[in-house]
Amino acid sequence: MKIALAPLQGFTDLVFRRAFAKYIGGIDQFYTPFLVLQKGDELRTSHRREVEPNVEENLVPQFIGNSLKEFIFFRDYLIDLGYKKMNWNLGCPFPMLVKKKKGSGLLPFPDLIEEILSGGLDDRIELSVKMRIGYDSSDELGAVLSVLNQFKIAEIIVHPRLGKQLYKGEVDLKAFEQAMVLSKHPITYNGDINSLEDFQRCLEQFPSLESIMIGRGLLKDVFLAKKIKGEDISSSQERLDLLEKIHGEIYDSYDSYLSGDTQILSKLKPIWEYFASNFNNERKVYKAIKKAGSIKKYNAAVAFAFQQGAKD
Known part of the structure; x- marks a missing residue:
């Protein structure tokens, strides 16, 4: 089972990731909290710090944006830094970003997603997508996956909640199952894995699952990934x-x-x-x-x- 650490704003920054990798381990892929352009097309110093010190082999920078211009900026910026992978955030539920059609706020606009991908993809860097099952309704899922199926996408990480739910309510496992059926790309599960028992239930429901992403669960139990891999620290x-x-x-x-x-x-x-x-x-x-x-x-x-x- 491939395990990724979810990008959590204010938590899984460079400092945390390096300390976690050094002393705990069990993570196959780390993701930066999303990079976002400020006014004047500038990146904050704190965001540059996340990706510029050196290229870590198992680090995937994540960015958020709703235009071809932003996509190309991050693509070229990360290619210049030597990265081979990047992740587009189509899942963030924060209202201030949603109002700007960013994160999960872009999901109701599959035509815009298609326009950005048509002009932005580049074989020099691999793209993965992190998304919700929709913003207002899971009915949006099919249209978005139909667009993504047209392009070369390495992986789609699905958090099976609606954007408008934020982090409340139950995950929609039927919608996640639908994503696995509809997508031509590998699907990773993300959401509410806080214990070994949670993981086992997830695997029972989706036995073909090959990768998961864990966020808060790995902060609550830093040894969770090792437990999942059978490498528990017994003492x-x-x-x-x-x-x-x-x-x-x-x-x-x-x-x-x-x-x-x-x-x-x-x-x-x-x-x-x-x-x-x-x-x-x-x-x-x-x-x-x-x-x-x-x-x-x-x-x-x-x-x-x-x-x-x-x-x-």
């Missing part, structure tokens, strides 16, 4: 040591280029919304982290977390 102390190493690496990396408690804490504290689930007494752990208003108090809260021990 509680060993898991705790690895959690300490990955956190230490993330902490030191942010500390090296950010200045002041506020900046550093703005990067570190959000991770614990999910990372706390790796520890016993996770609610108390997260509450202590949330209350920390200084690096000194944050470090005390982290020490408290590690005193609780790693979950089995």
